[in-house]
Amino acid sequence: MSDTKETQKITFKIKRFNPTVDYEPYWDSFKVDCDKGTTVLIAVQEIIAKYDGSVSMRYNCRAGVCGSCAMLVNNKYRLACETLVLELEKKEIKLEPLPFFPVIKDLVVDMDPFYEKLLAIDPFLIRDHSKDPETEIIQSPEDFKIIEEATECILCGACHSSCVSVWTDKNYLGPGALLKAFRFTKDTRDENTKERVKRVTAEDGVFRCHTAFNCVEACPKKLNPTEAIQALKRESAKQALKFWAR
Amino acid sequence: MKIQRHSILVVGSGLAGMRAAVAARENGADVAVISICQPVRSHSVAAQGGINAPLCNNPESKDDSVERHAFDTVKGSDYLADQPAVVKMIGLAKETVYELEHWGCPFSRFEDGSIGQRPFGGAGYPRTCFAADRTGHSVLHVAWERSVKLGVPVYEDRLVIRLAVKDKKVQGLIVYNFRTGDLEMWECAAVIFATGGAGQIYGATSNALSCNAFGMAIAYWAGIALKDMEFIQFHPTTLYGNNVLISEAARGEGGYLRNNKGERFMKKYAPEKMELAPRDIVSRSIYQEVLEGRGYGTKENGYIHLDLTHLPEEQILERLPQIRELALIFTGQDMIKDPIPVQPGFHYMMGGIHVDENCSSKEVEGFFACGECSCVSVHGANRLGGNSLLECAVMGKVAGSQAAEFVKGVTPSSEAKTILFLELQKQEAKLDQWFNDEGKDDPFSIMEEMRATMMTKVFVYREEGPLTEALNKIRELKKRFKNGAYLKSKVRQYNRELEWVLAIEGMLDVAEVMCLGALKRTECRGCHWRLDHLGRDDENFLKHTLANYVDGEAKLSYLDVVITKWEPKERKY
Numbered sequence: 070m071s072d073t074k075e076t077q078k079i080t081f082k083i084k085r086f087n088p089t090v091d092y093e094p095y096w097d098s099f100k101v102d103c104d105k106g107t108t109v110l111i112a113v114q115e116i117i118a119k120y121d122g123s124v125s126m127r128y129n130c131r132a133g134v135c136g137s138c139a140m141l142v143n144n145k146y147r148l149a150c151e152t153l154v155l156e157l158e159k160k161e162i163k164l165e166p167l168p169f170f171p172v173i174k175d176l177v178v179d180m181d182p183f184y185e186k187l188l189a190i191d192p193f194l195i196r197d198h199s200k201d202p203e204t205e206i207i208q209s210p211e212d213f214k215i216i217e218e219a220t221e222c223i224l225c226g227a228c229h230s231s232c233v234s235v236w237t238d239k240n241y242l243g244p245g246a247l248l249k250a251f252r253f254t255k256d257t258r259d260e261n262t263k264e265r266v267k268r269v270t271a272e273d274g275v276f277r278c279h280t281a282f283n284c285v286e287a288c289p290k291k292l293n294p295t296e297a298i299q300a301l302k303r304e305s306a307k308q309a310l311k312f313w314a315r
Numbered sequence: 316m317k318i319q320r321h322s323i324l325v326v327g328s329g330l331a332g333m334r335a336a337v338a339a340r341e342n343g344a345d346v347a348v349i350s351i352c353q354p355v356r357s358h359s360v361a362a363q364g365g366i367n368a369p370l371c372n373n374p375e376s377k378d379d380s381v382e383r384h385a386f387d388t389v390k391g392s393d394y395l396a397d398q399p400a401v402v403k404m405i406g407l408a409k410e411t412v413y414e415l416e417h418w419g420c421p422f423s424r425f426e427d428g429s430i431g432q433r434p435f436g437g438a439g440y441p442r443t444c445f446a447a448d449r450t451g452h453s454v455l456h457v458a459w460e461r462s463v464k465l466g467v468p469v470y471e472d473r474l475v476i477r478l479a480v481k482d483k484k485v486q487g488l489i490v491y492n493f494r495t496g497d498l499e500m501w502e503c504a505a506v507i508f509a510t511g512g513a514g515q516i517y518g519a520t521s522n523a524l525s526c527n528a529f530g531m532a533i534a535y536w537a538g539i540a541l542k543d544m545e546f547i548q549f550h551p552t553t554l555y556g557n558n559v560l561i562s563e564a565a566r567g568e569g570g571y572l573r574n575n576k577g578e579r580f581m582k583k584y585a586p587e588k589m590e591l592a593p594r595d596i597v598s599r600s601i602y603q604e605v606l607e608g609r610g611y612g613t614k615e616n617g618y619i620h621l622d623l624t625h626l627p628e629e630q631i632l633e634r635l636p637q638i639r640e641l642a643l644i645f646t647g648q649d650m651i652k653d654p655i656p657v658q659p660g661f662h663y664m665m666g667g668i669h670v671d672e673n674c675s676s677k678e679v680e681g682f683f684a685c686g687e688c689s690c691v692s693v694h695g696a697n698r699l700g701g702n703s704l705l706e707c708a709v710m711g712k713v714a715g716s717q718a719a720e721f722v723k724g725v726t727p728s729s730e731a732k733t734i735l736f737l738e739l740q741k742q743e744a745k746l747d748q749w750f751n752d753e754g755k756d757d758p759f760s761i762m763e764e765m766r767a768t769m770m771t772k773v774f775v776y777r778e779e780g781p782l783t784e785a786l787n788k789i790r791e792l793k794k795r796f797k798n799g800a801y802l803k804s805k806v807r808q809y810n811r812e813l814e815w816v817l818a819i820e821g822m823l824d825v826a827e828v829m830c831l832g833a834l835k836r837t838e839c840r841g842c843h844w845r846l847d848h849l850g851r852d853d854e855n856f857l858k859h860t861l862a863n864y865v866d867g868e869a870k871l872s873y874l875d876v877v878i879t880k881w882e883p884k885e886r887k888y
Binding site for chain 2: 087089106108114117118119121122123124125126127128129130131132133134135136137151153173174175177180184188191192193194196198201203204205206207208209210213216217220221223224253256258259
């Protein structure tokens with residue numbers, strides 16, 4: 070990393086909307102000096118501090134783990150905190166809130182439609198805790214590997230926002246919730262596999278996925294919800310076979 | 316106006332807050348969480364390395380015990396921690412980690428399927444349980460999942476701005492609702508503050524943007540003391556450029572620190588523990604190397620190299636995937652092939668809201684605090700890596716169950732509604748001032764001046780002259796803020812500038828406490844290093860600094876450290 074602080078003036082076009090006072094969204098532009106370390110988040114911070122404090126976005130960790138700042142940066146799903154401005158190689162950068170979700174203000178969206186789906190799949194380990202050992206429940210490194218990637222999800226909602234099936238069917242659980250369902254279904258400590266598979270194969274579940282892979286493209290953590298959904302489909306087939314073999 | 320009620324309100328949705336809410340719920344209490352962010356967004360999520368507990372899973376930790384873990388913690392604290400509190404926390408460590416695992420925490424595993432444990436700084440045995448380098452993320456998600464299972468409501472997008480207290484009893488909270496832009500009244504019998512750290516006072520920090528000490532300030536304004544605020548942990552390895560955390564796990568897995576001559580300079584400062592000496596010692600050593608011209612960059616903003624290139628690629632990919640990715644994004648360097656630039660940065664506040672080992676305040680009845688915003692004190696003058704997630708989980712549980720016990724014996728206050736309404740009017744008037752008045756001072760430049768002052772004068776090395784200058788400067792900034800800082804944006808809904816401006820007022824008061832505490836503590840202890848008073852002074856300073864808010868200024872008093880098991884000895888590594 071060099072110490073040079075060469076800066077470039079970059080124009081940020083931000084989609085603004087305050088439903089309490091505005092009838093329609095509109096665009097605002099701000100010019101910000103950016104160096105090679107400037108992220109989209111740092112630029113918006115600068116706008117809030119220096120130019121217009123009413124620009125709203127969610128943020129927190131600055132390190133790509135809290136999932137607060139997913140948005141569209143030049144039409145692509147990105148986390149503002151890990152997107153380096155100059156690496157985009159554009160003089161003008163367009164920031165928009167996550168599509169599909171209702172806008173609360175500017176870049177802040179109401180994520181309840183995503184959280185509702187998440188809650189619908191029982192996003193917690195289910196087992197009879199009265200039989201728990203006094204120490205940890207043993208899980209082999211291989212079994213941990215199966216769920217590891219799915220546990221990396223930061224719940225930023227980008228996948229849900231990008232999914233064509235979510236857009237066309239409001240009841241569809243969506244890739245984020247299903248990835249979470251996969252994570253628990255495949256956890257060797259969970260005792261609710263059968264019920265879980267039944268839940269995700271209901272009408273609003275895995276079979277609504279048309280493998281458009283939008284979620285894979287949108288995921289800032291490079292996770293693969295589509296693959297997890299296919300695995301759940303296979304699991305359901307396996308259970309159906311077991312049923313017929315009885 | 317509507318008043319919302321719950322017996323217990325938890326402020327903050329990080330690990331400590333969620334664990335407290337879960338414990339309160341499990342003990343039958345009507346509990347809710349109020350948070351500025353959505354669940355799982357809080358800064359606990361960014362903890363990387365792990366959570367300590369003497370599980371003895373590592374082949375090299377078979378002889379580990381509660382006693383040994385507690386001793387390491389006390390020694391790490393440079394004997395400033397209260398020993399009964401440390402023994403209590405470590406005594407609950409095993410069951411608390413097992414509990415998280417039973418709830419589904421995805422820990423990395425040893426071949427035998429037990430929870431993985433790695434070496435960490437200042438620890439006699441490898442006892443840091445981990446989930447790759449995403450331990451905070453894994454643990455916070457599990458705490459939230461558990462709260463979902465138990466049906467704990469979380470009220471998000473809300474900033475608590477005042478604690479309503481009458482006759483030294485908690486009555487409720489005044490809350491700014493980001494979505495509506497209105498102030499709300501929340502009545503409760505007990506409140507648990509779990510509002511996190513204070514890194515934004517320094518700016519060059521591994522902390523999240525919400526770690527702005529505002530929770531500490533609110534408690535302080537309400538008459539509760541802040542304890543040991545001069546003890547600030549500078550993490551040795553934050554990324555040069557933006558101070559994003561590069562976990563101690565990088566050194567736990569075998570990483571080296573090298574100066575610009577390529578030397579592993581830790582051999583001069585901690586020959587036995589080397590890179591795995593406690594954080595205060597490693598940070599000072601790095602700073603010393605930079606000052607003596609053996610670092611990179613400038614003396615004011617220098618860095619050294621964290622070198623992992625000798626480690627097998629698979630080990631880095633399996634154990635440290637997140638920090639490799641972060642370094643790659645922000646510096647363009649791949650730690651598999653290149654050393655990465657790191658420097659000490661504000662990481663953790665050992666001090667905090669003064670509470671006892673039940674997380675309860677003796678100054679205001681019904682007030683509890685846990686996690687980083689609190690000071691129990693279990694970390695003393697220097698916290699060991701892996702002990703903060705532990706504190707959040709254990710003390711969160713303690714706070715939640717203690718608060719649940721407390722509210723059972725409370726009859727609802729008949730005055731609460733009146734008191735809340737009066738406080739609401741006061742805060743409405745204050746808010747109206749922000750929205751209507753035209754000031755002359757930009758609060759953000761006041762904040763920048765505060766940060767520059769703290770970074771240059773209240774950093775790793777401290778001295779009377781600069782500390783006095785810092786204190787005077789902070790007091791001048793407080794005056795300027797009071798006499799006419801302005802709010803640019805007059806929009807009421809989701810006004811993030813307003814949040815910053817309110818927080819800056821709190822940060823200035825907390826910064827004053829930090830400066831004053833550091834100035835008056837004329838000794839070296841843990842992370843507090845006075846160049847003009849070398850050596851630890853147990854005779855005069857084996858005690859906690861307490862600061863109370865009196866007539867707009869900090870007034871100090873002192874409280875003896877509780878020593879029960881281990882007499883203070885020279886601290887060597």
